[in-house]
Amino acid sequence: MNRITLRLGAPIAAAAMALAGVGTAQAASGSVARASKPTYTIAYEGPLSGGNAQLGLNMKFAVQLAINQANSGTTFKKLPFKLKFLAEDDQGSATQSPAAAQAVINNSSVVAVVGPAFSGATKAAEPLYHAANLPTVSPSATAPALATQGWNNFFRVVADDNAQGPGDATYVVKKLGAKKIYTVDDASAYAVGLVQAFAKKAQQLGATVTHQEAPGTTQCQAGTGNVQQYGALATEIKSSGAPVTFYAGYYCDFALLAKALRADGYNGRLMSDDGSLDPHYVSEAGASVANGTLLSCACTNLGSSKTDTTFSSQFKKLAGFAVGTYSAEAYDATNTIIKAMAKVGSNVKRSALVTALHKVVYTGLTKTVHFQPNGNIAGSTVYLYQVKNGSIVELGPVSKLVG
Amino acid sequence: MCFTQNFWNLVVSGLADGFLYALIAIGYTLVYGVLQLINFAHSEVFMSGGFASYFILNAAIGTSQPHGIGSLAFLALGTVGGGLGGALVAFLLERVAYRPLRRRNAPRLAFLISAIGASYFIYNIAGKEFGRNALEIPSPFTNGPVFSIFGATVQTYYVVIAVSAVIMLVLVDRVVAMTRLGKGIRAVAQDAETASLMGVNIDRVISQTFIIGGILGGAAGFLFGLNAGVVYTMGFTPALKAFTAAVLGGIGNIRGAMIGGLLLGIVENLGVACTQASWRDVVAFGILVLVLLVRPTGILGEQLGRAA
Structure with a gap:
């Protein structure tokens, strides 16, 4: 039940915020930002229902957490934009993934996607994302062939x-x-x-x-x-x-x-x-x-360092369950995107963000994220x-x- | 030889699958007998039985592990609970999805659409209400090999399926052959109009036919869920296979459904001995087509259209 409410809830909340106007939305989040700050959306595509939904939910809440923290200024200082979150359910399936991708692409405020989560779904959706020049950073799609298709907008933070x-x-x-x-x-x-x-x-x-x-x-x-x-x-x-x-x-x-x-x-x-x-x-x-x-x-358990335990406890507070497989990777993927956006500045375009992601270096919870030209992560354990x-x-x- | 290497092992697992198919297939064949209708929502009767047994058992024993005699009581309660759940859904299904159409003399196609609609309705409701992950029925036994026959290992779960299925199959066979209700079912199947002239209450007989099919289907849902867990999509493939078994044995014929189920289970399992697991359905349905080419009425079917 929960995840269905969430699934329906995200777009409704987004629509409500759009109706209320940017200024109101920011006032509600308690920020001191001026109304002129633009708002961009980072989307997440992965399974939120279906038999393998747990893996998808592990990631979804991590993305949401990273976005909340960026907005409140705890992880990034003085971002020249506000961020919104959008979750699309593809059930991890290659047949449902293109429709989910299209919904994301059609939302013009989306500048980057965390996901798709599964390899089959990525294979099916990536041609659409590529055509729309929308960068995707997958926390978990590990099929080797994904990096050999010439999709310059494709990135992943796990080894294949x-x-x-x-x-x-x-x-x-x-x-x-x-x-x-x-x-x-x-x-x-x-x-x-x-x-x-x-x-x-x-x-x-x-x-x-x-x-x-x-x-x-x-x-x-x-x-x-x-x-x-x-x-x-x-x-x-x-x-x-x-x-x-x-x-x-x-x-x-x-x-x-x-x-x-x-x-x-x-x-x-x-x-x-x-x-x-x-x-x-x-x-x-x-x-x-x-x-x-x-x-x-190709992912590791979180250690007991202060940043790791802070992440774990805040994740649990938001999600209602403990961090799971790929939570930390999704968190890193989102923060990598935010760091690249910060480099681009206040006017973030999808294509400019693709270029910025090719250059970005971000030290996250699981590893230092730095992409090879084909979108694969550099180094693999x-x-x-x-x-x-x-x-x-x-x-x-x-x-x-x-x- | 691929065929002979694990022959008896595959026959044993095939029989276990086959008993499940047979239990579900009875539901298809009984309903076809009295209504000449394929109840495509029977997969959801099967699923409902699985869920009913899960909830009843959880309420009865919680998460404690039953032992010894308790295990037998657990299995009996699960089977009865599954049967009741299946019977209730089958009964409602007939009342809501079929009887109104029957009253209005709707064409056959309308029944088919109604059946498919009911099936989608029920399994989507289950998915929304009970979640998308499988719910595990706590196992009342530690599953493992119990004895060998011709060098084939027989596991506890297979024994449970075989014993419960044989009891239920024999019972249903006797009920249809010997009781007043069975007489009614056979009479309606043979000629509904004449049966009603002879004083058989057709509506009542049809209702009871759905209930009998529902009991067996629901109990099968419990037996299946005992190993694989219960989830809203659990009915789809097993029910499709059971329908195949009913056609293979001769639709409308109860013993045909039993034989068809057992045969399909064994053939499927032996089929993969020489191929890959992904060829299983190809082999099974290939053989079905061959059998139907030679005997279009199925193995025990005497005529198309009417039989019991």
Whole structure:
């Protein structure tokens, strides 16, 4: 219910503010700014409903928090503009994403987008954003192909799956010593790319890889697949004798596969990716099934520095739940945009902001954000996580773990 | 050989899937028998059963883990709760979406649209009210292998499905074959007009037919949700498969729906042994088309249009 009210609430609030006039809106926010300050909107596109909504909500509130803080002057001093927030729901789906993108583009006060959140959705929406010259900074779209399309407005603050897949494979082969690996993907753009990068590296390191594609299920609103497919798949995996199963996809379907495997008596190690790095994986699979599962991400847990804990506590106050996967990345992405806008000055145009983002250097919670010419983040570290006693704990960067 | 390697394992998981399909398929086939109507909102009857059992069980035991005899009571309560939820929704569905059309002698197409409309209505309401993430029914048992048969491991969950399904399938078969209600159902299916001349209350029989289908569909919703969780989109694929099973077995024929369900489950599972999991539906529906080419009435269907 909450997220629906929010979804409807954002545009209504925006319209109300427009009606009330810029001056009133600023007075309401308690700022001393003059009425001549222009107002720009930073939009967020990601799943706010659907089976993988949690990942999207983790990011949405982080974007909102960054914007609130910029407006109140806590993170940036003396910005020559005011900021507004707009959230568009694409359910993480490639079919719904173009419509969400179009709604964002048609809003002329939008100068930048945080998102789209998922790779498939990004692939479908980015041609529209590119045509509109609207810069997008994704906190989480990791498919490698996204950076090779010549979209100069595309940026992301996470390393792509060409870092994550090989990092995971290195850990599985070198650290766990697996000679046979079973890989499964959910047929999404993200998972297919990831699993290929994983398999290539694993084979280079001398392991044999058996692969199956199991489409995301209607149960998880992630595709056309049927929950019943996992029973037979578990049988195949168990009889292959592979000591490690790597799943590329999202938490909802991974939980179903994990349950099927354990029910069938499979004792091998389970591993998945950043799409599964969510406490919902543990709650949906059950702790007894999920314990021991390895998860990876080119993102890191927040540390205990003062800035990190301040962010965590303010996020919780705004969102009503604790920071999750990609919250910090979304926060960094938004602040990177705001910093680039500040460089442009008080008259922010979409195209000028694209140019500014190519040059910006911003030190955020997770890393120093600086983009390569193709929009990828400079530098990449893959972190491993493991489910222990029903909660997800960080093991550290793969490079250190393998040693 | 891909086919023989995990043969018995795949047959066992296929049977488990098949029992679920069979339970749902009965709903399609019974309604088709008395109304010559495909109740496309039956997927939502299935879903409602899942949700009903979730809420009833939560109210009854909260989050505590049942053990031993408690587990059996848990399963029985869930099945009954799911059945009641399914029956209630099926009953309302007939009253609201079909009976007014029947009174006005609406064309067949109107029933179809009404069914699809009702289905969208119910599952969207469920999505809004109960959220978009799956709700987990606490498991009353630790799922894992319990015994082997021909080298195939049988897990607890499969045993639960098989036992509950066999009880319900036998019961429904006996009810239709032996009771007064069953006689009414068969009479209306054979010739509704003559049945009403002989004193059968057609409206009542149709209502009761929906309720029986709803009980089985709702109970199946519980059994399905026990493993996968309940969520508003849970009905879509299982119900489509069950409809396929009903056609495969001969729509309108109760034992046909049972055989069709079991067969479809097994074929689907064996099909993926030689291909990828993503070929599952291609294999299943390919075989359906082949069977229908040879026997357009389905395996046990005697004639198109009327049967019971």
